[in-house]
Amino acid sequence: MHRRRRTALVLTAAIAAAAPLLTACGNEAHPGAAAVVGGQRITVAQLENRVDEVRRAQRAAVPDETQYRQVLASTSSLTRDTLHNMVLDRVLHRAAQDAGVTVSRREVQQMRSGLEQQAGSAKALQTAWLQKYGIAPERLDDNLRLQLEAQKLAARLGTDPSQPAFWKALSQASKELHVDLNPRYGAWDVQKSSRVDARTPWVREVTATGAQQQPA
Template identity: 40%
Template sequence: MHRRTALSVSAALLLAAPLLSACSGEARPGTAAVIGGERITTSALQAQVNDVRTAQNRSEHAAELIAAVPQLDRVKLSTMLQSRILDRMAKDAGITVTPKELQDARKAYDEGNRGAAAFEEAILQKAAVAPDQIERWVRDQVLFEKLNAKYGEGKLAEPAAKAAAGLGIEVNPRYGVWDPQRVTLGEHSTPWITQVTRPEQPPTGA
């Protein structure tokens, strides 16, 4: 399988068609969203936000990083929902990921970005992913590549729609409304899954 190795945040990849209709009714107290009958609690979401802000504050570019993502809670909730959609797509397709595949993928990202520290800084800057969130991010990239290999490049809209329809998503209005066209919350432009391509030069800030 072709391995894409360098970080790039180009565009949302998966969707040419709407994935799902979000419910905007009253959310249960302490619930940020519900997907597949599973609650994403506000405390779990806030933990993700805090991890990113802590990592950003450690950077020499802290002020810029924080200012670039003012609605971080929406960004992280969108990412959490989208990861679960990918999991369902993989399950429907009979796709699994081994620890060795994840290890190899992480190694490729590190090498493609001149080391682990530079990769962590780049992904924090480009995708608001904290170091302890990288494992899930890498898993999403591997799943996406495997799904592309199964269905073909640019042909994931139908299986994505099927997977999302089977999950059902309710979002607490506090965090916005799920946009099925852009597969994100509210008007934030963070892509559903970050495309990664073979590097021709190191990412900015790496």
């Protein structure tokens, strides 16, 4: 494996540990909300729309009924995982803002172009993101922006996502945003991995891939 790829994977593997630092005490104070982050609701309808985007893309990519049912079975936690990622996105974005980190559209496009070259085509990249990370094609640029924010935040702090300083920034952002998760979807807990059954593979691995686009 290329040295830079190995380094990138090590750099971002620890992002999976983000969840323990994101705290909330979900309640029913916000009917119709899947979560409330920074006083802004992530509605159940918004969550369902995100899930539908992924399902439509999966269906288009896997027309065979038997294979599609296998896909459904392997992504049975998609709704909760999607909400987990939607909340984490906002926390990461707030932490980046607090640190004065910005990402330009040009940077996103540069990262995307590099990844498309690695994947072989734009379509291949979209398919890979969908299959590996549950990211619908229309959300790809948003996801890449977050990868860049994570990279830049770690660099601004003079650390990397495996170190406490990075997670301290996310923890502070989480506190500022007063994350409140609907109990229907679980709860964020300091001592556990946020939603215990939630995973964030796109953060754990994708930021690593994106780091390859940065100069050595």
